[in-house]
Amino acid sequence: MSGAHSHNHQHCIDAALARAAAICTDAGAKLTAQRQAVLQLVWQSHKPLGAYPLMNQLQQLTGKIVAPPTVYRALEFLLEHGLIHRVHSLNAFIGCDHPGEPHSGQLLICRACGDAQELDSETINTSIAQLLPANGFSAERIMLEITGLCRNCQGAKHE
Amino acid sequence: MSGAHSHNHQHCIDAALARAAAICTDAGAKLTAQRQAVLQLVWQSHKPLGAYPLMNQLQQLTGKIVAPPTVYRALEFLLEHGLIHRVHSLNAFIGCDHPGEPHSGQLLICRACGDAQELDSETINTSIAQLLPANGFSAERIMLEITGLCRNCQGAKHE
């Protein structure tokens, strides 16, 4: 596994980094080199990336030893500013497709290839929004994670 | 913490255990004493219960030392048979309100009191179901967890 992606999505990464920079400037937050490096690595991985793999990659990238708190602090910053999502079912992280906009992180996670795709279905959002008042519940964080098989993996099925 | 619940929901627990026994018999699975004890403890807690607290309670209940794999194996069994749900955002477990029926574990989790309430909204289910074909995705597990403030905690709590 060394940069062998058939499709080069360097421009996606660059775009994401640019958007991130803009958002941080806007918010008066500092996208330091380290945070940017973490964001880049998260984006660079098509799949949700765990904190420790990320840590290793960060070490390779910077040539320095990196301890867990370092990477977690960067991740926390990026989460706070909506630049990445946490994928709870995998204990991993993934770049956010449309930072800046309000959205709730709807994810389709393929258990075969590991890819994750972000959705933003208004239908689902409104269904949920309509449901809450009936329960007197005030929502702060909505997390929808759907695990299954993506289009590509359905034909070539394992198990 | 010694049985200090103001509301005695022993009958809920008993009902859940009875249903569980029926479901297991039906499925040809064995609800052993240990698994039943774990199920009881999970139900006994109004709130989602972590594996290690559960382990401690199980030790007190049985008077024997219990190792992590023991409790995880029981939890795995209960999950497989739909008798409990895993709450990913808390790394915890909660009794399932309506085992036996197909449902997808929609949860309202109050961050103030820690209570969790299970939903089963057809509206949401159909929204999701309609969304999947467009993405060519075949869903196997759908997980919706909503964190916020429940009715009781909204008045009392700030921030």
Next chain:
DNA sequence: CCGCCTATGTTATACCATTGCGTTTTTTCG
């Protein structure tokens, strides 16, 4: 009795995340 399957026990370890503290860097402002 014997072999098989399931459940369980036991030890160790992998994996995920945070706390606490001290140092360096950056920002702020007189």
Next chain:
DNA sequence: CGAAAAAACGCAATGGTATAACATAGGCGG
């Protein structure tokens, strides 16, 4: 500018979550 304050970072240790690997015990059909 230069000192005080704040933010980011490095580092060591620890806490919390989950599983691997191997051993043991008991039911059950041949």
